Amino acid sequence: MYEALPEFSDDRLIALSREGEEAAFGEFVRRHTPAVHRWMARSVGIEEADDMTQEVFLRAFRGLARFRGDAPPRAWLASIADNAVKNLYRAKSRFRRIFAGSAVAGGEPDPPAPGADPEAAARAGESRHFVTEALKLLPVEFRMPVVLRDLEEWSYEEIAASLALPVGTVKSRIARGRGQLKAILSPLMATGKSPL
Amino acid sequence: MKTHSAHPARSPEFLSRLHDGELTPAERAQFEAHRAHCAECRRAAAEFEEALSLYRSSSPTPASPDLAARILRKLQAANRRRDPFGVVFGIDLKWAGAFAAALVAMIIGSSVVLRQQERSAEAPSATPIPVRLKSSARQEPLQKSAGHAAPPAPAGPAETKAKANEKREALPGYAPEPEPAREEEAASRDLDAVALEEPAAEPPPKPAAADKKEALARARPTAPERAGGEGSVPAAPSALASASGTVLRLKVTALDSQGEAPERLGTPPDLPPEERGRAYELFVDAGGRVFDVKPYSERRKARPERQDAARDVLEPAPPEALKSLRFRPGDRPRKLLVRIQ
Numbered sequence: 001m002y003e004a005l006p007e008f009s010d011d012r013l014i015a016l017s018r019e020g021e022e023a024a025f026g027e028f029v030r031r032h033t034p035a036v037h038r039w040m041a042r043s044v045g046i047e048e049a050d051d052m053t054q055e056v057f058l059r060a061f062r063g064l065a066r067f068r069g070d071a072p073p074r075a076w077l078a079s080i081a082d083n084a085v086k087n088l089y090r091a092k093s094r095f096r097r098i099f100a101g102s103a104v105a106g107g108e109p110d111p112p113a114p115g116a117d118p119e120a121a122a123r124a125g126e127s128r129h130f131v132t133e134a135l136k137l138l139p140v141e142f143r144m145p146v147v148l149r150d151l152e153e154w155s156y157e158e159i160a161a162s163l164a165l166p167v168g169t170v171k172s173r174i175a176r177g178r179g180q181l182k183a184i185l186s187p188l189m190a191t192g193k194s195p196l
Numbered sequence: 197m198k199t200h201s202a203h204p205a206r207s208p209e210f211l212s213r214l215h216d217g218e219l220t221p222a223e224r225a226q227f228e229a230h231r232a233h234c235a236e237c238r239r240a241a242a243e244f245e246e247a248l249s250l251y252r253s254s255s256p257t258p259a260s261p262d263l264a265a266r267i268l269r270k271l272q273a274a275n276r277r278r279d280p281f282g283v284v285f286g287i288d289l290k291w292a293g294a295f296a297a298a299l300v301a302m303i304i305g306s307s308v309v310l311r312q313q314e315r316s317a318e319a320p321s322a323t324p325i326p327v328r329l330k331s332s333a334r335q336e337p338l339q340k341s342a343g344h345a346a347p348p349a350p351a352g353p354a355e356t357k358a359k360a361n362e363k364r365e366a367l368p369g370y371a372p373e374p375e376p377a378r379e380e381e382a383a384s385r386d387l388d389a390v391a392l393e394e395p396a397a398e399p400p401p402k403p404a405a406a407d408k409k410e411a412l413a414r415a416r417p418t419a420p421e422r423a424g425g426e427g428s429v430p431a432a433p434s435a436l437a438s439a440s441g442t443v444l445r446l447k448v449t450a451l452d453s454q455g456e457a458p459e460r461l462g463t464p465p466d467l468p469p470e471e472r473g474r475a476y477e478l479f480v481d482a483g484g485r486v487f488d489v490k491p492y493s494e495r496r497k498a499r500p501e502r503q504d505a506a507r508d509v510l511e512p513a514p515p516e517a518l519k520s521l522r523f524r525p526g527d528r529p530r531k532l533l534v535r536i537q
Contacts, residue, residue, distance in 0.1 A: 022275070026268050033264040041256035053259065054267045061271055131254035150248055172209065179208025182247040189246050 075162030
């Protein structure tokens with residue numbers, strides 16, 4: 001059976017995993033690690049993407065018994081990822097409030113990496129870095145919808161199902177997120193200067 | 197909204213719908229017509245598309261090839277850590293529970309042992325209370341009268357000691373050890389014998405124990421009876437002949453406060469000899485007939501709530517013959533005490 005696992009659907013892998021078949025969950029992890037890592041790299045930055053990817057699969061493993069199969073397994077993973085991102089920024093916000101005394105809202109983005117020189121980096125063609133940093137300026141509730149729509153090219157309905165939101169809310173969040181992306185990235189696009 | 201309707205590209209929702217191709221044909225045609233002569237909307241729509249294109253093209257660094265393997269190792273480690281049931285903070289609750297139970301047992305056991313040691317240390321100073329079984333004392337005279345020569349065996353360890361003494365007596369030159377309990381028993385047996393054979397005889401001159409005094413009182417039928425408490429007037433004891441020929445006496449006194457006991461009528465009932473020394477409460481109706489009989493005890497009267505349970509177990513049922521007693525009718529029911537002597 002182990003040789004055939006790569007051919008199994010996500011639903012079957014999860015069903016086997018719920019029956020205690022660790023190899024099935026291993027195959028599920030191998031199959032979705034690149035995607036979850038992409039989501040996390042866009043949502044929280046490449047520095048924390050590995051840890052957050054691991055966190056997502058740990059949560060998924062612990063929550064296997066609660067998976068009801070209403071949505072596809074990858075949508076289930078996306079909801080876990082969305083909650084993990086929100087929890088991370090909630091914890092960071094709390095940390096800042098306690099130790100820095102700054103009243104940071106939950107959706108407020110991280111500051112840019114210290115010592116970063118966006119102009120030089122832009123000139124060096126490291127636009128990827130700037131985009132990643134710019135995405136950190138997006139409110140946290142817009143990140144996963146934008147990632148799933150514009151990076152993973154999911155349908156609005158699938159995003160709505162995975163994030164447990166109405167389709168209209170998802171469309172609105174994505175539109176507003178896209179607008180903010182444009183606002184963040186437009187200076188870079190026009191002058192080559194980073195907005196950060 | 198007026199501004200947005202004038203310049204639709206200022207609305208991110210409109211640009212998002214435009215990007216997703218969700219505009220209706222009419223909306224699309226209207227925007228194309230507007231964009232053709234509106235530089236602001238052309239630029240806004242172009243920047244929007246460029247930003248999204250930049251976003252899509254700047255794909256992040258892909259995951260390292262061993263990330264999945266690292267995650268799986270972490271999962272296996274977490275699963276192993278969760279396998280042993282009841283392990284909290286690295287402490288196995290099963291062993292912790294067993295250790296706690298052993299500790300509690302040790303503490304309780306040590307306290308019990310210490311208490312027992314304290315009791316054993318106090319024991320020599322306590323005065324032993326001699327106990328004599330009334331039933332054996334009562335049955336002995338009956339056996340004597342029936343012609344049994346062998347004395348009844350005392351209960352408990354004294355019995356084994358007596359048997360041992362009997363065996364030793366068979367040996368030549370052996371003198372059995374005197375036993376205080378048996379001596380006392382013998383004394384009381386003597387008193388009983390006197391009471392049985394000579395109901396009106398005088399008591400022995402020097403009774404040795406308190407229960408001997410009681411036996412003495414039983415053996416002295418002419419002595420004034422004060423039991424029964426308030427308002428009781430001693431009545432003349434009447435002699436009864438039991439089936440075995442033993443003469444028993446009934447002494448009737450009043451337990452209520454309605455004057456002296458009424459006169460007893462008719463023939464005396466036939467009572468077994470083991471009833472000697474017992475006392476009963478008689479409940480007599482106004483017609484002089486006994487309608488209820490209960491055992492009477494001085495101690496129970498003093499603390500009835502503590503003695504009821506023991507009475508039910510230890511005290512024998514009153515003889516039915518007592519219900520055949522008849523008294524002179526009065527104007528109200530009476531409560532009487534009858535002592536069998």
